Amino acid sequence: MTEVEKTLDNKSVRPTAMRILIYKFMASKNTAVALTDIENAFEKAERTTLYRTLKTFEEKGIVHQIDDGTNISKFALCQPGCNCEIDQDLHLHFHCSHCDKTVCLTEHKIPHINLPAVYIAEDANLVIKGICDSCSDH
């Protein structure tokens, strides 16, 4: 049983061939990925399977979904210690308007916001847009 298989197993996700491939693919990238990104990475991949795999991964706390403002859902592996399911790991995300890549800034948490009392805050999403490190130095 490999490391990846153990990881999936720990999260009660059956480590099938496809799931292991998807997990490894996401682990190999340091940016968030869209469903289409995975689809393009594996010629022989079925969109629906990928879709449902990401759903499963998200439900089991293996990945978290990211709204980066492009209206295309992105996903990224949860870092060890990121307990999305329990009480939101409110780190922020950076979206590069040049290369269109989105990254997790896991060390940077969303500051607490004082809202009018009538609002009940349950979750928050903060995305900074601009130029990423790869695109700024060239």
Added chain:
Amino acid sequence: MTEVEKTLDNKSVRPTAMRILIYKFMASKNTAVALTDIENAFEKAERTTLYRTLKTFEEKGIVHQIDDGTNISKFALCQPGCNCEIDQDLHLHFHCSHCDKTVCLTEHKIPHINLPAVYIAEDANLVIKGICDSCSDH
């Protein structure tokens, strides 16, 4: 020349019948609207016209686009003094997970975030999700 016509004219937007209707519709609501919302509000409206009207409104600083995490673009009228075009008016938005409505919290600005120097921040989007005032008291 009515107030609305003057407003559009000031922003170099020709005040056509449809544009005036759309403007008034958005002004009558205190929530952000999606393209489909406008489409449903006017039986006889052409989706493309609405689409391009919103584009024009946005370019001319009459409305601003909102990414509330639903992957559906919303739009809201800019408040007087909101100069989105020049240097982003970084107020935050609230999205109610119960009634699915999104509102501008124009008084609440996005706090400044210290990023690693390699990132060049140009814009930011902060959405709080939870239960809105209408949905919390019942």
Added chain:
DNA sequence: AGAGATCATGCAACAGAAGTGCATTTAATG
């Protein structure tokens, strides 16, 4: 090991949003 149940995958099809091209209508200008 074999039978039955459960879960994962593949295939097809659909819904909704976003966007484009082009013809036609409407409005501005001299």
Added chain:
DNA sequence: CATTAAATGCACTTCTGTTGCATGATCTCT
């Protein structure tokens, strides 16, 4: 009024997300 530019309507396309159902794979229990 004639010319020109802008706005609208219509048709069509692309892309993302989503569901239903049949089939294939895996687990469980005897």
